[in-house]
Amino acid sequence: MPMREGRAASPGAGGGRARTRASHSRESVLAEAVRLLDEAGAAGLTIRALAARLGGGPASIYWYVSGRDELLDLAADSVLAGVLDAVRAVGEGDPIDDLRTIGETLFDAIVDRPWLGAYALRDTGTQPHSLRLYEKIGEQTLRLALTPTQRFHATSAVVGFVIGTAADMGQELPEVVASGQMDREEYLAQATAEWRALDEGEFPFIHHVVDEFARHTDRGQFRAGLDLLLAGIRLQAGA
Amino acid sequence: MPMREGRAASPGAGGGRARTRASHSRESVLAEAVRLLDEAGAAGLTIRALAARLGGGPASIYWYVSGRDELLDLAADSVLAGVLDAVRAVGEGDPIDDLRTIGETLFDAIVDRPWLGAYALRDTGTQPHSLRLYEKIGEQTLRLALTPTQRFHATSAVVGFVIGTAADMGQELPEVVASGQMDREEYLAQATAEWRALDEGEFPFIHHVVDEFARHTDRGQFRAGLDLLLAGIRLQAGA
DNA sequence: GGTAATATCGAACGGTGTTCGATAAATCGC
DNA sequence: GCGATTTATCGAACACCGTTCGATATTACC
Numbered sequence: 001m002p003m004r005e006g007r008a009a010s011p012g013a014g015g016g017r018a019r020t021r022a023s024h025s026r027e028s029v030l031a032e033a034v035r036l037l038d039e040a041g042a043a044g045l046t047i048r049a050l051a052a053r054l055g056g057g058p059a060s061i062y063w064y065v066s067g068r069d070e071l072l073d074l075a076a077d078s079v080l081a082g083v084l085d086a087v088r089a090v091g092e093g094d095p096i097d098d099l100r101t102i103g104e105t106l107f108d109a110i111v112d113r114p115w116l117g118a119y120a121l122r123d124t125g126t127q128p129h130s131l132r133l134y135e136k137i138g139e140q141t142l143r144l145a146l147t148p149t150q151r152f153h154a155t156s157a158v159v160g161f162v163i164g165t166a167a168d169m170g171q172e173l174p175e176v177v178a179s180g181q182m183d184r185e186e187y188l189a190q191a192t193a194e195w196r197a198l199d200e201g202e203f204p205f206i207h208h209v210v211d212e213f214a215r216h217t218d219r220g221q222f223r224a225g226l227d228l229l230l231a232g233i234r235l236q237a238g239a
Numbered sequence: 240m241p242m243r244e245g246r247a248a249s250p251g252a253g254g255g256r257a258r259t260r261a262s263h264s265r266e267s268v269l270a271e272a273v274r275l276l277d278e279a280g281a282a283g284l285t286i287r288a289l290a291a292r293l294g295g296g297p298a299s300i301y302w303y304v305s306g307r308d309e310l311l312d313l314a315a316d317s318v319l320a321g322v323l324d325a326v327r328a329v330g331e332g333d334p335i336d337d338l339r340t341i342g343e344t345l346f347d348a349i350v351d352r353p354w355l356g357a358y359a360l361r362d363t364g365t366q367p368h369s370l371r372l373y374e375k376i377g378e379q380t381l382r383l384a385l386t387p388t389q390r391f392h393a394t395s396a397v398v399g400f401v402i403g404t405a406a407d408m409g410q411e412l413p414e415v416v417a418s419g420q421m422d423r424e425e426y427l428a429q430a431t432a433e434w435r436a437l438d439e440g441e442f443p444f445i446h447h448v449v450d451e452f453a454r455h456t457d458r459g460q461f462r463a464g465l466d467l468l469l470a471g472i473r474l475q476a477g478a
Numbered sequence: 479g480g481t482a483a484t485a486t487c488g489a490a491c492g493g494t495g496t497t498c499g500a501t502a503a504a505t506c507g508c
Numbered sequence: 509g510c511g512a513t514t515t516a517t518c519g520a521a522c523a524c525c526g527t528t529c530g531a532t533a534t535t536a537c538c
Binding site: 122125131134135138139141142148149150151152153154155156157160161163164165167168191194198202203204205206208209211212213216221222224225226227228229230231232233235236 | 361364370373374377378380381387388389390391392393394395396399400402403404406407430433437441442443444445447448450451452455460461463464465466467468469470471472474475
């Protein structure tokens with residue numbers, strides 16, 4: 001099991017046939033993986049690209065992770081350390097407000113890193129920060145007048161809503177926006193025009209909300225939806 | 240633009256050097272893609288595997304779709320035709336109950352096809368059934384005393400919750416369960432034991448709900464969460 | 479200093495998505 | 509019916525991927 005911090009790999013050895021080997025650590029592997037994910041998303045994190053960043057060969061990565069799936073899970077989990085730090089002091093106010101604060105902090109982390117939604121809190125058995133964040137969210141429900149069953153369901157609902165909504169928003173970025181060919185406003189204007197062009201008899205709801213759609217922000221939409229869910233939880237707790 | 244139904248490809252031509260070519264249609268490409276997804280998930284749908292099923296070469300797929308991403312989007316959308324059929328008659332009862340019915344129908348479709356959650360309702364601009372399902376959900380909110388802004392947010396919240404929760408449940412199947420090495424009960428028992436082994440002082444919520452966790456079903460959890468959200472919407476509408 | 483354990487590595491394997499130029503098949507116009 | 513055009517299919521090739529294996533470099537231990 002690796003346990004020492006690697007020193008930076010030298011580029012190619014000097015004279016002679018031997019070439020100095022790179023030296024890694026679990027932390028540096030995960031940190032570099034996160035950097036690649038931030039730059040190019042999940043598709044950009046390949047074992048070969050990561051190895052090149054670390055200055056070594058692709059096979060060395062397999063000393064630290066069993067495969068690319070585990071690498072992604074651990075990279076996502078490592079980023080949640082920042083979310084946990086940000087919400088460490090939360091938990092003394094109104095429990096519903098505290099749930100909102102934690103939910104929004106997690107959502108913001110996923111908006112900052114669109115790839116995160118697909119991997120955060122996926123497997124709390126192998127993702128320690130995910131487990132702690134799940135516990136942190138759940139603890140707020142302990143301060144509500146709910147049964148254990150209701151607390152379990154409320155916690156899962158908040159997690160499901162936050163992760164699901166943020167992941168959906170995170171990956172909905174179409175290729176023309178991701179590549180810079182079109183900015184978000186242009187894209188939204190085009191999508192709005194497509195909605196306006198739909199048959200009004202067939203799509204009454206879409207015509208009813210198209211002005212909202214034209215000016216909505218993802219964050220506003222997320223907050224409004226989270227508040228609906230939290231209102232339902234507060235109602236159930238009779239608070 | 241393809242517009243004719245292909246006939247079945249003959250296996251290798253008889254004597255002579257010419258080989259009869261396969262013949263496809265957009266419908267057969269999507270139908271066969273769905274079959275492969277059902278059998279082996281998104282990872283099992285490769286362009287080569289699909290071409291082999293259709294009895295042709297991989298390059299022919301590119302006549303019908305621009306790439307594998309579009310293939311997945313269209314395959315997912317095509318499956319939503321069945322969901323739309325199932326909810327066609329919904330819309331005459333209590334709007335909140337009708338939202339529940341539609342949400343549960345969509346959830347069940349995703350439970351039946353775990354790969355669906357990651358691709359359903361991703362891009363209503365290129366997925367006609369997704370657009371219609373979004374419209375169907377939104378139309379229920381027209382029968383509630385809500386502003387256009389509130390209706391837009393309520394609809395997005397329901398969609399986000401259903402898709403996000405179902406997608407999370409759909410892909411959470413760990414390799415040992417997917418591969419048959421362990422059934423769901425064994426896996427749940429092991430996960431429960433891991434939860435029970437956690438330090439009680441550090442994870443008070445998890446110890447509080449571990450018995451719920453041990454006996455929960457995904458569907459029950461989903462319904463409970465959806466009801467919390469719907470309760471919030473009903474409260475907002477003052478109904 | 480020799481042995482054992484840990485960590486790194488290049489090469490190879492088996493696979494993928496996608497494109498290109500060729501060509502088979504269908505359609506159209508005369 | 510035939511030649512031209514259009515549509516659809518194809519094999520090969522390209523560039524890349526995840527993963528494993530046996531070799532070996534490096535570190536730790538006695």
